Amino acid sequence: MATNITFHEGAVTQDERAKLLKQQGATIWLTGLSASGKSTIATALEQHLLHKGLHAYRLDGDNIRFGLNKDLGFDPASRVENIRRIGEVSLLFSESCALTVTAFISPYVSDRQLARELHEKHKPGPIPFIEVFVDAPLSVVESRDPKGLYKKARAGEIKEFTGISAPYEAPPNPEIHIRTDEVDVAGAVAQIVEYLEKKGLTSA
Ligand SMILES: Nc1ncnc2c1ncn2[C@@H]1O[C@H](COP(=O)(O)OS(=O)(=O)O)[C@@H](OP(=O)(O)O)[C@H]1O
Numbered sequence: 001m002a003t004n005i006t007f008h009e010g011a012v013t014q015d016e017r018a019k020l021l022k023q024q025g026a027t028i029w030l031t032g033l034s035a036s037g038k039s040t041i042a043t044a045l046e047q048h049l050l051h052k053g054l055h056a057y058r059l060d061g062d063n064i065r066f067g068l069n070k071d072l073g074f075d076p077a078s079r080v081e082n083i084r085r086i087g088e089v090s091l092l093f094s095e096s097c098a099l100t101v102t103a104f105i106s107p108y109v110s111d112r113q114l115a116r117e118l119h120e121k122h123k124p125g126p127i128p129f130i131e132v133f134v135d136a137p138l139s140v141v142e143s144r145d146p147k148g149l150y151k152k153a154r155a156g157e158i159k160e161f162t163g164i165s166a167p168y169e170a171p172p173n174p175e176i177h178i179r180t181d182e183v184d185v186a187g188a189v190a191q192i193v194e195y196l197e198k199k200g201l202t203s204a
């Protein structure tokens, strides 16, 4: 038996897509030093949103630096290109109405600003870009050192390591500022979810 297809005129608009999927997309852009808690918070946030029935998707080193961006290292030009591509990919996911959570150091203000502009100047309408500063002092992240990278960086075994021998430019005006040396993971996720709720981004 032939499948009955209903044809609709023209290409789907952003508003139609959001109505059909009962969800608006947004990019939740986590930035911070290595071991500040980006991946831990992004994973917990993704879980929370999915269990609320929302389409959430996390982009982090595991699915980007080992795939799309496996040609890139950690010199300044590579980091710029890394963040440029991630900005483009997160825009596509958010355009498809996902709540997209990115977890990259993204050390330069100018690159995060370019990612923001890509979302805010999006045609036919802006896509929310929410910058989240995942913040903890260097002394704290260095004492966490879950992968032993700070130790290696101090020993000179890793060159251009963020916070030790490469710069990290803190966001001067993030939408959300989380101090992970003061709040636990649940508290951090709650801070982001409250913001999303206030902006009407969590009502499926
Ligand atoms: N030189 C140097 N500097 C910083 N980080 C390094 C470096 N070499 C490897 N790593 C590991 O790569 C992770 C950071 O990748 P990102 O894509 O987030 O970096 S960036 O945004 O392009 O700066 C980072 O992971 P996280 O600890 O999850 O942040 C490190 O594990």
Ligand SMILES: Nc1ncnc2c1ncn2[C@@H]1O[C@H](COP(=O)(O)OP(=O)(O)O)[C@@H](O)[C@H]1O
Pocket: 032, 033, 034, 035, 036, 037, 038, 039, 040, 041, 103, 144, 146, 179, 180, 181, 183, 184, 185, 188
């Ligand atoms: N409040 C917190 N939020 C997130 N992670 C925390 C917090 N307190 C301690 N941690 C720990 O800090 C480490 C952060 O590692 P990770 O999430 O991989 O950071 P990043 O992705 O920024 O490199 C984890 O071992 C995590 O359990």
